[in-house]
Amino acid sequence: MSRIVTLTTDFGLADEYVGVMKGVILARAPEATIIDLSHGIERQNIRQASLLIRSAYRFFPAKTIHLVVVDPGVGSNRKLILLLADGHLFMAPDNGVLGPLLEPEHFQAAYEVQCEQYYLAPVSSTFHGRDILAPVAAHLAAGLDPAAVGPAVSRQALTKPARPAVKINLLQFTIRGEITGKDHFGNLQTNIDAGSLNVLYGKAISSLRVIVKGETIIGIQGAYTHKAPGEVLAIVGSRGVLEIAVNQGNAAMFLDAGTGDEVTVKMPKT
Numbered sequence: 001m002s003r004i005v006t007l008t009t010d011f012g013l014a015d016e017y018v019g020v021m022k023g024v025i026l027a028r029a030p031e032a033t034i035i036d037l038s039h040g041i042e043r044q045n046i047r048q049a050s051l052l053i054r055s056a057y058r059f060f061p062a063k064t065i066h067l068v069v070v071d072p073g074v075g076s077n078r079k080l081i082l083l084l085a086d087g088h089l090f091m092a093p094d095n096g097v098l099g100p101l102l103e104p105e106h107f108q109a110a111y112e113v114q115c116e117q118y119y120l121a122p123v124s125s126t127f128h129g130r131d132i133l134a135p136v137a138a139h140l141a142a143g144l145d146p147a148a149v150g151p152a153v154s155r156q157a158l159t160k161p162a163r164p165a166v167k168i169n170l171l172q173f174t175i176r177g178e179i180t181g182k183d184h185f186g187n188l189q190t191n192i193d194a195g196s197l198n199v200l201y202g203k204a205i206s207s208l209r210v211i212v213k214g215e216t217i218i219g220i221q222g223a224y225t226h227k228a229p230g231e232v233l234a235i236v237g238s239r240g241v242l243e244i245a246v247n248q249g250n251a252a253m254f255l256d257a258g259t260g261d262e263v264t265v266k267m268p269k270t
Contacts, residue, residue: 003029003031003032003033003141004032004033004035004060004061004064004065004141005025005029005032005033005034005035005064005065005066005067005137005138005141006034006035006036006037006056006057006060006064006065006066006067007021007022007034007035007036007037007039007067007069008037008038008039008041008049008052008053008056008066008067008068008069008070009021009038009039009041009068009069009070009129010039010040010041010042010043010044010045010049010069010070011039011069011129012039012040013039017127017129017130018036018039020130021067021069021129021130021134022034024120024130024134024135024138025134025135025137025138025141026138027138028135028138028139028142029138029139029141029142031141031142032138032141032142035060037052037053037056037066038052040184041070041181042181042182042259044070044072045070045181045259046070046072046095046096046097046161047096047161047180047181047259048070048180048181048189048259049068049070049097050096050097050098050099050100050161051100051180051181051189051191051239051241052181053066053068053090053097053098054100054101055239055240057086057088057090058086060088062087062088063087063088063089064088064089065088065089065090065091065137065140065141066088066089066090066091067091067092067129067133067134067137068090068091068092068097068098069092069093069128069129069133070092070093070095070097071093071095071128071129072095073093073095074093074125074126074127074128075125075126075128078093078094078095079093079094079112079113079153080092080093080094080112080113080128080132080133081093081094081098081110081111081112081113081153081158082110082111082113082136082140082146082149082150083098083101083102083107083109083110083158084107084108084109084110084146085098085101085102085106085107085108086101086106086108087108089140089146091113091133091136091137091140092133093128094112094158094159095159096159096160096161097161098158099159099160099161102155102158102160104155107155109146109147109152110152110153110154110155110158111146111147111149111150111151111152111153112149112150112151112153113132113133113136113149113150114149114150114151115136115148115149115150118135118136118139118144118149119131119132119135119136120132120135136149166191166192166193166196168196168200170200172266173200173201173266173267174264174265174266174267175192175196175197175200175264175265175266176262176263176264176265177190177191177192177242177262177263177265178190178191178259178260178261178262178263179212179244179257179258179259179260179261179263180241180259181259182251182252182258182259185245185250186245186246186249186250186251186252186253186254187237187243187244187245187251187252188212188243188244188245188251188252188255188257188258189237189239189241189242189243190241190242190243190244190263191241192241192242192263192265193240193241193242194236194240194241194242195240197220197236197242197265201265201267204267205219205220206219206220207219207267207268208220208234208265208266208267208268209264209265209266209267209268210234210242210244210263210264210265211263211264211265211266212244212255212257212261212262212263212264213255213256213257213261215232215255217232217233217234217244219233219234220234220235220236220242221233221234221235222235223235224245224247224248225247227247228247229247229248229249230246230247230248230249231246231247232244232245232246232251232254232255233245233246233247242263242265244257244263
């Protein structure tokens with residue numbers, strides 16, 4: 001088993017939560033390497049965390065343990081799961097945050113976490129990341145067999161997120177999607193991927209119109225610097241999805257836009 005454990009949470013860094021989880025892991029697996037993917041997920045934004053982990057995990061060695069704690073249902077009867085997918089291990093609440101990895105081409109196995117002998121005691125009803133997920137992840141990093149964490153769960157029994165689909169109109173050459181989150185720079189990510197843009201528009205992307213919050217952005221740029229400082233632009237970012245940015249600025253603040261806002265891509269009127 002890999003000794004690498006990645007952490008993705010919506011905890012922020014102002015409190016002790018992230019540091020305490022690291023302490024729990026290292027107390028049980030002192031040889032573990034802990035990598036912070038992000039603790040800046042918007043509060044309870046399952047979708048943003050889902051997209052982040054989907055885009056990031058493949059850059060790590062096989063058998064890396066990815067711990068995702070974005071858990072609006074903490075303390076309820078929602079399950080905690082260990083998912084094996086694409087040769088990696090993912091631990092998270094069963095709330096849809098691992099939804100993209102449940103597709104048949106990724107899924108390998110899943111187990112419900114029910115191994116109280118590894119939990120901290122007493123278990124807090126508000127911090128399962130510390131008391132359940134972190135210590136179990138540590139034991140996995142130290143060599144625990146994944147099948148030992150609890151009973152197997154079928155792929156069909158796990159929660160898939162309710163994701164609004166991108167709407168593509170082939171007759172009108174339009175794509176309608178939405179903002180799924182923002183990064184530290186205020187760049188707004190969408191659910192419109194590069195593949196959809198290429199299929200519908202090919203090399204015509206430089207003349208497209210991208211509309212968000214009443215702002216019409218002309219063209220999809222190849223770099224942030226293709227617009228002057230302070231100007232809003234559209235670009236396909238490193239995650240392979242359409243982003244709205246401001247060169248040397250903050251698009252989320254500039255547009256007063258955020259998760260769930262509609263984004264439309266269309267050809268210019270001729």
